[in-house]
Amino acid sequence: MGNTIRDRILFLREQIEYHNYRYHVLDDPEIPDRDFDQLLGELEKLETQHPQFTESDSPTRKVGGTPARTFSPVAHSVPMKSLANAFGEEEIHDFDRRVRDLVDTTGPVEYIAEPKFDGLAVSLRYEKGWLVQAATRGDGSRGENITQNMRAVLKDMTRLEGRLAPDVLEIRGEVFMTQDDFDRLNGAQKRAGKKVFANPRNAAAGSLRQLDPAVTASRPLRIYCYALGEVSSGKAPESHMESLEWIRSFGLPVTELVETVHGAEGCLEYYTRLLDLRDSHPFEMDGVVYKVSRMDWQRQLGHTARAPRWAIAYKFPAQEATTRIEAIDIQVGRTGAITPVARLEPVLVGGVTVSNATLHNRSEIQRLDVREGDSVVVRRAGDVIPEIVSVITSRRPAGAKTFAFPEHCPECGSGIVYEGEGIIARCSGGLYCRAQKIRSIIHFASKRAMDIDGMGEKIVEQLVSEGLVDTVADLYRLDASTLAQLDRMADKSASNLVDAISRSRNTTMSRFIYALGIPQVGETTAEALAGTFFDLDALINADEEQLIEVPDVGPVVSRGVTAFFGQPHNREVIEQLLELGIQWPKPAKAMPGNQAAMDTLHPFSGKTVVLTGTLSIARNEAKSRLKQAGAKVAGSVSSRTDFVIVGTNPGSKAEQARKLGIRDLDESHFLDMLENEG
Numbered sequence: 001m002g003n004t005i006r007d008r009i010l011f012l013r014e015q016i017e018y019h020n021y022r023y024h025v026l027d028d029p030e031i032p033d034r035d036f037d038q039l040l041g042e043l044e045k046l047e048t049q050h051p052q053f054t055e056s057d058s059p060t061r062k063v064g065g066t067p068a069r070t071f072s073p074v075a076h077s078v079p080m081k082s083l084a085n086a087f088g089e090e091e092i093h094d095f096d097r098r099v100r101d102l103v104d105t106t107g108p109v110e111y112i113a114e115p116k117f118d119g120l121a122v123s124l125r126y127e128k129g130w131l132v133q134a135a136t137r138g139d140g141s142r143g144e145n146i147t148q149n150m151r152a153v154l155k156d157m158t159r160l161e162g163r164l165a166p167d168v169l170e171i172r173g174e175v176f177m178t179q180d181d182f183d184r185l186n187g188a189q190k191r192a193g194k195k196v197f198a199n200p201r202n203a204a205a206g207s208l209r210q211l212d213p214a215v216t217a218s219r220p221l222r223i224y225c226y227a228l229g230e231v232s233s234g235k236a237p238e239s240h241m242e243s244l245e246w247i248r249s250f251g252l253p254v255t256e257l258v259e260t261v262h263g264a265e266g267c268l269e270y271y272t273r274l275l276d277l278r279d280s281h282p283f284e285m286d287g288v289v290y291k292v293s294r295m296d297w298q299r300q301l302g303h304t305a306r307a308p309r310w311a312i313a314y315k316f317p318a319q320e321a322t323t324r325i326e327a328i329d330i331q332v333g334r335t336g337a338i339t340p341v342a343r344l345e346p347v348l349v350g351g352v353t354v355s356n357a358t359l360h361n362r363s364e365i366q367r368l369d370v371r372e373g374d375s376v377v378v379r380r381a382g383d384v385i386p387e388i389v390s391v392i393t394s395r396r397p398a399g400a401k402t403f404a405f406p407e408h409c410p411e412c413g414s415g416i417v418y419e420g421e422g423i424i425a426r427c428s429g430g431l432y433c434r435a436q437k438i439r440s441i442i443h444f445a446s447k448r449a450m451d452i453d454g455m456g457e458k459i460v461e462q463l464v465s466e467g468l469v470d471t472v473a474d475l476y477r478l479d480a481s482t483l484a485q486l487d488r489m490a491d492k493s494a495s496n497l498v499d500a501i502s503r504s505r506n507t508t509m510s511r512f513i514y515a516l517g518i519p520q521v522g523e524t525t526a527e528a529l530a531g532t533f534f535d536l537d538a539l540i541n542a543d544e545e546q547l548i549e550v551p552d553v554g555p556v557v558s559r560g561v562t563a564f565f566g567q568p569h570n571r572e573v574i575e576q577l578l579e580l581g582i583q584w585p586k587p588a589k590a591m592p593g594n595q596a597a598m599d600t601l602h603p604f605s606g607k608t609v610v611l612t613g614t615l616s617i618a619r620n621e622a623k624s625r626l627k628q629a630g631a632k633v634a635g636s637v638s639s640r641t642d643f644v645i646v647g648t649n650p651g652s653k654a655e656q657a658r659k660l661g662i663r664d665l666d667e668s669h670f671l672d673m674l675e676n677e678g
Contacts (some may be wrong), residue, residue, distance in 0.1 A: 005046060011052050012043040016059040029202065030392055032320035032377055033286060037085055041348070048306075054359045054512035060306060071144035071209070074135035078170065078229040080123060082306055083289065083313040089268055095266040095290070095312045102309070103297045110294065112240045112379040113270040114226060115257050116287040116313050119176030120205040122150065123229055129165040131158040136209070140306075148176075149208055152217035161251030170229030171247055174284035177204040181220035196367075198378070199320075200284050223257045239293045260293065271314055274511055278316060287315040319378045320389060321354075326515055328359065328403050332411045332435035335519045340365055340405070342376070342388060349380040357386040363423045364406045367394075402609040411435040426519075437471075438464050440517045444472045448523060449515035450507060453500040462486050473516075473576035475501055485665035504580040506629050509536065512582065516574070519560045528552045529561075531627050535586070540565045540574070585628060585674070603673055605630030610637050612654050613647030615667050625674055637662065645670045 022029050029036075040059065047054045047228035060330045067553065086092050099109050123143065125133040125226050134150035151158055154173060160169070177185070181199040187355045196202035205604035225247045228237075237243040244254050257277075261270050267290050292298055292310040301310040327343040340359040347354055356377050359365050368391055375395040380386040408415055409427035410432050416425050427433050436609050438460055445455035452475070463469040468482060478501065482493035507515075509528035514523050521529070532550045533539040539561075548557035564570055609631045615622055622631045622645070637644060637656045644657040657664050665673070 005050055009043065009046050009050070012039055012046070013055075013059055015039055015377045016043060017082045020059065029198070030390070030394065031322055032318060032319035032417065034071060034315075034320070035322050037087075037315070037332045041085075051533070053288055058327065062068050063112070071136075071146060071205045073138075073142045074145045074566060075142050076135065076138075076140070076229070077125075079615055080121060080137045080143070080172065080229075081142050081290050081303055081308050083311055084304075084307045084404050085287075086312050086314045090269055092271075092290075092312070092314055093264045098268070098312065099292060099297075099301065102301055103292075108266070108295075109292060110239075111261050111267060111290045112244070113261045113267060113291050114289050115255060115274060115285040116172040116315075117176050117224060117226075117255075118199075118201045118284040119174040120201070122146070122173055122175055122207055122208075122223070124150065124154075124171045124225075126160055126169045126228075128167060129160040132462060144209070146208060148213040149210060149216040152213050153208070153223060155251055161249075165250060166231055168230055168232035169250075170226050170231070171252060171313045172227040172229055173223045173252075174227035175208050175221055176200065176283050177207070177220060178222070179284065180282065185219065194275045198377070223253060225252045226258075226289075228355050236295065238295055238300070240291050240295065243295075261290075267314070275316055283318065285440045286319075287313050289313050319349060320377055321502050322392065323354075325370065325374050325376055325388075326458070328365075328370070330406055330410050330482075332427055332433065333439060335517060336409075336426040336433065336436050338406075338409070338416055338427060342370070344376075344378065347378060349378055352379055352380065354380055356387045357388050359388060361423050362425060365403055365405070369402070371396070371403055372399045373400045391519060409433060409435075425561060434464070441469065441472055441475070443473070443517050444515045445504075446515075449511060450504040451511075452497075452504045459486065459489070459497075471573045471576070473573050473580060476505070476577070476580040476582075477593060506583060508624050510624055510628060512536075512584065513539070515571075516564070518564045520557045521561065525552045525557060527624065527627050529613045531630065536574075536578075540571065580665075585625070603629075604643070606632075607642035608632045609643045609645060610634050610642055610653055610657070611645045611647070612639050613650035615645070615647040619669075622670075629674060 016036070016039050019029065019031060019039070043058070044060050047058065050355060079299060086095060092646055096109060100106065103109075108663070116445075121137040123135050123137070124131060125135075131147070131151065131154065133145065134147045135145055137143055153424065163282050177200040179200060182197070182203050185197045185203055197206060203222060205218075207216055207221055210216045226244070227240075228243050228247070232310070237246055241258075241260055244258060248254050248432070257274065259268055259270060267288075271288050274285065278285055290312055292301065298308070298310040301308070324345045325342045326345060329341050329343060331339045331341050333339060339361070342357045342359055344357060357376075359368075359370065360369075368388060370388060370391050373396070375392040377389040377392065378386050379389045401439060405425070406416065412427065414427050414433060416427060418425050426437065438457075441459055441460045442449055442455075445452035445460070455475070463474075466486075468478070469475060478498065480494040480498045483489055483497055484491050486494075489497075508530070510523070510527040510591070514526035514527055528551045529539055529547075533542065541560070544558040544562055546557075547553050547561055548555060553561075604626055607630075609626050611619065611622060611633065626633050634641060635652045637660065639660060641657065641660070641662050644662055645667070646664050647655050647667055
């Protein structure tokens with residue numbers, strides 16, 4: 001038994017050293033942080049239970065990885081310790097209890113709570129106010145000299161501002177990259193055919209540890225400072241919050257999210273608030289950190305070999321996890337877009353069980369070299385669809401074959417055509433493809449399209465599979481007795497759905513265009529098309545040259561629109577829809593040069609209109625109808641405003657309009673003008 005435990009300990013040490021090297025030295029981690037924490041936690045537990053196998057060079061007694069040889073080594077005058085981790089509320093209560101016992105107090109302990117940044121820890125050494133050295137954390141005792149690169153990050157912060165600085169002042173901080181900057185960097189890397197980064201932390205670390213400082217200078221790196229190291233002279237701050245204020249006084253950034261909290265309950269309340277902010281905040285946080293505020297208590301509590309006893313990190317639920325790909329399937333979208341989807345062994349990511357992840361397109365599969373049977377890292381942030389971050393090639397099973405993208409649609413057998421330099425794949429089956437048919441009808445009936453309340457996915461699938469609906473026009477031929485025969489459809493529900501279908505006949509031109517599901521035509525483009533062409537026939541017969549003059553329409557969209565209306569089948573369906581009673585107020589703003597249409601302009605045509613207050617109709621609906629009438633809807637009142645529509649509880653815009661002498665309309669007058677053209 002002893003040998004088995006010893007073998008497991010040796011295996012864990014080897015694995016942890018390997019992953020430490022990949023994370024801290026290569027900036028190319030193979031597994032998520034949570035998987036690494038589990039390995040380290042298991043090793044710590046085994047070494048505690050079996051101290052006879054403990055070694056002085058165990059990873060549990062070290063911080064990070066050995067510094068790389070590409071930068072000169074730097075010895076830290078004050079070691080840069082790591083932090084102990086907590087993964088549940090009970091562990092925070094245990095931490096708080098240990099602190100109170102060791103400092104011998106019964107009252108609530110004052111802690112400083114701050115986000116745990118997901119970046120690269122650095123130490124900045126200033127002498128007489130000037131930056132003389134910057135170093136990475138390394139193994140906690142020695143790091144890498146990255147002074148020139150940090151000068152590029154700090155810019156004017158290489159000279160301390162404010163009052164006279166001590167002769168020697170070391171400041172610890174975290175270099176990171178915001179999510180938006182990370183996305184832009186990866187986009188540029190892809191376009192240049194260069195390596196893309198797995199996450200913002202890797203991007204920040206890789207950018208900071210470039211041998212050419214010019215590369216670092218070109219990357220969007222930022223820093224937050226969070227602690228002091230060596231301080232040579234002067235009165236040291238008496239609390240951690242005072243030390244942060246001191247750092248701020250020198251012109252260095254400290255996060256605004258730092259707070260003073262009291263006791264375990266205060267710590268947990270802070271954790272909950274930051275967890276809620278996690279997905280909306282511009283930079284990545286993988287948890288929160290609590291530090292005993294009083295400096296004398298910090299000194300009294302001291303350190304273990306690896307971490308301070310006066311601080312702890314409470315990790316957020318992992319947004320990345322490791323799992324295995326069981327299969328790669330092909331999904332067909334409503335516009336015929338072909339998307340590969342990885343079917344995964346279910347895994348908990350960010351508090352949600354994930355069993356599918358998008359692979360985006362053929363190019364992404366080739367970039368990742370992902371194969372069925374591969375072990376992969378899956379990421380999920382907020383409501384974003386889970387995606388494959390990386391493949392753990394060292395775990396690839398023997399005989400795993402490169403994935404071959406299909407040549408024919410798996411739904412209807414039609415050929416697959418490619419757009420955008422072969423990246424975007426589409427089924428050529430059009431409305432005849434069953435997958436597209438169902439999704440096209442769902443889109444047509446959706447709230448922002450024809451708004452057929454109650455026409456959900458399950459009902460559409462039944463209608464298509466039973467042969468009751470072949471095109472969207474067939475929806476307007478349905479009656480209550482037919483619908484009542486569907487599963488879980490009572491007479492009342494069937495009658496309500498028929499009423500909803502009937503109500504949808506009265507719509508707007510822009511909604512109808514959007515409902516058709518023309519590739520590349522979203523709501524904004526549909527509004528632009530409806531606001532430019534005086535009727536549907538003019539749009540249907542427009543050529544690419546006319547279409548490209550429309551705002552929000554470029555060559556790709558114009559080709560897509562002409563191709564859609566060029567299909568006889570699509571025109572036939574549109575004619576049927578109009579014959580079945582689909583209608584909207586006559587669009588009054590004509591395409592450029594059409595004088596006949598200009599002679600029948602709506603009173604709102606060409607006018608600038610501002611909405612204020614609450615209307616009985618939805619704000620988006622009011623805007624859509626105004627745009628349909630040829631108006632421009634503005635967000636603020638100016639001398640160029642023609643009308644202000646005033647609802648209940650109007651804001652300052654109504655008063656501003658009166659001061660400028662601009663005509664205001666109540667909702668009743670506004671609706672009359674829309675319906676009766678003045």
